[in-house]
Amino acid sequence: MTAYLLxxxxxxxxxxxxxxxxxxxxxxxGIFSVAHAVFFxxxxxxxxxxAMLLVPDVxxxxxxxxxxxALLSLGLALPALRVRGEYFVAASLGLQMMAVxxxxxxxxxxxxxxxxxxxxxxxxxxFDVSAQGVFLTVCLAVLALILLAIRMxxxxxxxxxxxxxxxxxxxxxxxxxxxxxxxxxVVVLGCALAGVGGALFSxxxxxxxxxxxxxxxxxxxxxxxxxxxxxxxxxPLVGVLLLLLLPAALSFxxxxxxxxxxxxxxFIYGLAMALLMIFRPAxxxxxxxxxx
Amino acid sequence: xxxxxxxxxxxxxxxxxxxxxxxxxxAQSSPYVVGTLFPMSGPxxxxxxxxxxxxxxxLEHIRADNMLKRPxxxxxxxxxxxPQGGAVGMTKLANVDKAVWVMIGFTGVSKAAAPIGTRSKVxxxxxxxxxxxxxxxxxxxxxxxxLVNQEVRVLLPWLQKEKLKRIALIYVDDPLGxxxxxxxxxxxxxxxxELVGAHSIPPATQQFAAIAARVRDxxxxxxxxxxxxxxQSQIIKQLRDNGITQQIITYSAGTIPSVVGLPESEGLIxxxxxxxxxxxxxxxxxxxxxxxxxxxxxxxxxxxxxxxxMRLFALLAQGLEKAGTEVTGETLLAELQxxxxxxxxxxxxxxxxxxxxxxxxxxxxxxxGRLQKIA
Numbered sequence: 246m247t248a249y250l251l252x253x254x255x256x257x258x259x260x261x262x263x264x265x266x267x268x269x270x271x272x273x274x275g276i277f278s279v280a281h282a283v284f285f286x287x288x289x290x291x292x293x294x295x296a297m298l299l300v301p302d303v304x305x306x307x308x309x310x311x312x313x314x315a316l317l318s319l320g321l322a323l324p325a326l327r328v329r330g331e332y333f334v335a336a337s338l339g340l341q342m343m344a345v346x347x348x349x350x351x352x353x354x355x356x357x358x359x360x361x362x363x364x365x366x367x368x369x370x371x372f373d374v375s376a377q378g379v380f381l382t383v384c385l386a387v388l389a390l391i392l393l394a395i396r397m398x399x400x401x402x403x404x405x406x407x408x409x410x411x412x413x414x415x416x417x418x419x420x421x422x423x424x425x426x427x428x429x430x431v432v433v434l435g436c437a438l439a440g441v442g443g444a445l446f447s448x449x450x451x452x453x454x455x456x457x458x459x460x461x462x463x464x465x466x467x468x469x470x471x472x473x474x475x476x477x478x479x480x481p482l483v484g485v486l487l488l489l490l491l492p493a494a495l496s497f498x499x500x501x502x503x504x505x506x507x508x509x510x511x512f513i514y515g516l517a518m519a520l521l522m523i524f525r526p527a528x529x530x531x532x533x534x535x536x537x
Numbered sequence: 538x539x540x541x542x543x544x545x546x547x548x549x550x551x552x553x554x555x556x557x558x559x560x561x562x563x564a565q566s567s568p569y570v571v572g573t574l575f576p577m578s579g580p581x582x583x584x585x586x587x588x589x590x591x592x593x594x595x596l597e598h599i600r601a602d603n604m605l606k607r608p609x610x611x612x613x614x615x616x617x618x619x620p621q622g623g624a625v626g627m628t629k630l631a632n633v634d635k636a637v638w639v640m641i642g643f644t645g646v647s648k649a650a651a652p653i654g655t656r657s658k659v660x661x662x663x664x665x666x667x668x669x670x671x672x673x674x675x676x677x678x679x680x681x682x683x684l685v686n687q688e689v690r691v692l693l694p695w696l697q698k699e700k701l702k703r704i705a706l707i708y709v710d711d712p713l714g715x716x717x718x719x720x721x722x723x724x725x726x727x728x729x730x731e732l733v734g735a736h737s738i739p740p741a742t743q744q745f746a747a748i749a750a751r752v753r754d755x756x757x758x759x760x761x762x763x764x765x766x767x768x769q770s771q772i773i774k775q776l777r778d779n780g781i782t783q784q785i786i787t788y789s790a791g792t793i794p795s796v797v798g799l800p801e802s803e804g805l806i807x808x809x810x811x812x813x814x815x816x817x818x819x820x821x822x823x824x825x826x827x828x829x830x831x832x833x834x835x836x837x838x839x840x841x842x843x844x845x846x847m848r849l850f851a852l853l854a855q856g857l858e859k860a861g862t863e864v865t866g867e868t869l870l871a872e873l874q875x876x877x878x879x880x881x882x883x884x885x886x887x888x889x890x891x892x893x894x895x896x897x898x899x900x901x902x903x904x905x906g907r908l909q910k911i912a
Contacts, residue, residue, distance in 0.1 A: 246632060246633050247632075248628065248631075248632040248657075249628050249629050249632040249633045252624070252625065252628040252632075253625070253628075256621070256624075256625065346739060349710060349711075349739060349740075350710065357710065357711060357712070357715075358709070358710060358711030358712070358740065359644070359648075359668070359670050359711055359712035360620075360645065360648060362648055362670075362674075449624075450620060450621070450624055450649055451649075451652040452620060452648045452649050452651075452652070453620075454620060454645050454648070456618075456619050456620055456645045457619065457620050457621055492615075493625065493629070496614065496615075496629065505577075508577065508578050508582070511578045511579075
């Protein structure tokens with residue numbers, strides 16, 4: 246049981262990093278991206294390649310994953326941030342679809358649809374961190390650092406400028422904010438953090454393929470942020486716990502017939518989310534727009 | 538004094554025995570846990586249901602025959618057909634349910650679950666995925682289904698005999714599809730044939746009119762497609778709708794009901810392990826008879842494979858019980874490596890190094906909505 250709980254906790258921590266990074270875009274800057282799984286994937290592939298070709302060092306893999314995701318996020322940010330709202334959603338959707346094809350076809354880098362198998366056990370500065378508890382501690386440390394950085398950034402002028410853009414882009418521009426530069430910066434930062442999460446994910450799974458970076462995954466991450474509550478530190482984490490752990494918890498219910506478990510789980514899961522959005526539209530840990 | 542000492546020891550021993558005996562008895566009667574890690578919801582749930590039905594029939598037969606001294610319980614996990622779902626499900630089966638034998642399907646799920654199963658020393662049995670990259674995945678990972686390259690090799694002499702020399706190929710660009718390309722290209726060259734076109738498609742594509750036009754232009758004698766799931770029916774239908782009248786051929790994924798029952802599938806050639814339901818051996822006959830009685834139709838290769846996967850566990854556990862050995866993932870693996878040959882539905886299955894299984898293969902054709910063996 247301990248091993249199972251540690252595994253769930255590790256996965257929840259990695260998705261916590263991912264949701265917190267998307268919260269930067271959605272919650273603080275008002276940029277709705279449905280391509281976040283792409284940057285998660287870029288980080289995962291970069292981290293896996295570093296581990297397989299160079300050294301399986303978590304720090305190096307995270308740096309590589311973050312850097313690759315940040316660099317390629319410019320490809321989305323520079324052209325797409327010229328447009329607002331739903332147009333950005335459409336542009337990110339296009340990127341998501343394109344990226345899945347590239348992940349499937351770039352056999353030399355991604356292993357194609359078959360993926361990358363045999364990712365070695367993780368080390369950190371030469372120390373073995375592959376034991377479940379130790380790897381979870383590493384992931385928790387990364388999550389804590391990221392949350393701390395987000396808290397500091399959002400309390401400073403960068404964060405206030407982003408929130409001003411979110412609430413009224415025209416007003417922020419009128420006050421002399423360089424909207425395009427700020428938006429580009431936050432997209433690059435958010436995507437880099439998603440890349441870090443991806444590198445950790447590749448070590449956790451010891452296998453990566455395109456099936457983990459699809460549109461469904463992007464929507465799941467977005468749901469975590471929205472259901473948990475946007476523009477709060479705790480919100481995305483609450484969303485992760487609910488969306489990742491609820492299906493796992495439902496599998497323990499003894500009255501669900503074993504062969505119908507999937508369908509019943511999906512039904513309860515969907516119903517819970519619909520009710521939540523009706524009665525807590527700002528998310529579980531979210532605040533209404535007026536109280537932000 | 539001595540007698541008192543003995544009595545005291547005897548009393549202590551009797552007390553200890555009284556305390557331990559129920560636990561031993563409980564351990565003796567506690568069930569073997571076998572797990573399934575299939576997609577039970579979402580677009581691939583049809584497969585999860587097909588796989589599970591084969592296992593359920595095998596469980597009925599194992600119980601009816603009293604093959605094992607201890608009962609079997611089945612722990613079910615929904616893999617969602619994703620690597621992440623596979624990793625979470627496998628962790629629960631291995632660490633919470635304490636399954637010693639997990640039946641698994643889908644390549645991505647298998648690859649994500651294999652390291653977890655290997656660490657926990659749980660036997661993992663695949664009866665659905667046929668990609669050649671599933672061979673040698675782990676010492677604990679075994680396939681009870683011939684992999685696709687073996688199926689293509691069986692097809693080549695038949696193509697030669699039927700004078701089908703120019704073959705066009707439509708394949709999903711994954712390890713399975715790429716393996717078919719390699720086998721066909723190499724095999725056709727050796728048998729005097731030619732691969733006149735190889736058209737790769739993404740796994741989720743549903744539109745094939747443009748591909749059909751290109752296939753038609755290459756003037757093939759036959760069209761082979763290597764795909765899976767709901768995409769297969771679309772390929773067959775759209776090829777026919779776009780004027781392809783030539784022979785269409787596929788591998789064992791084409792045995793699912795949605796393909797076999799499709800009107801456009803009439804005449805489709807499908808390679809698979811032997812599923813000659815008129816075969817005389819006792820195991821096959823019983824499987825077919827009881828399947829028809831229960832489901833009012835013929836079983837598919839997937840039903841057969843997962844029946845075999847469950848039956849294989851019972852045969853191995855039976856051998857271990859007879860030898861007085863505890864049934865664990867490790868002992869099951871050792872027993873499998875010792876015995877190697879097993880009487881299964883469709884004939885004798887021989888498990889080979891690398892985790893693959895050699896089984897008699899057949900070429901079948903869909904006639905009047907039923908798959909019939911033709912070679």
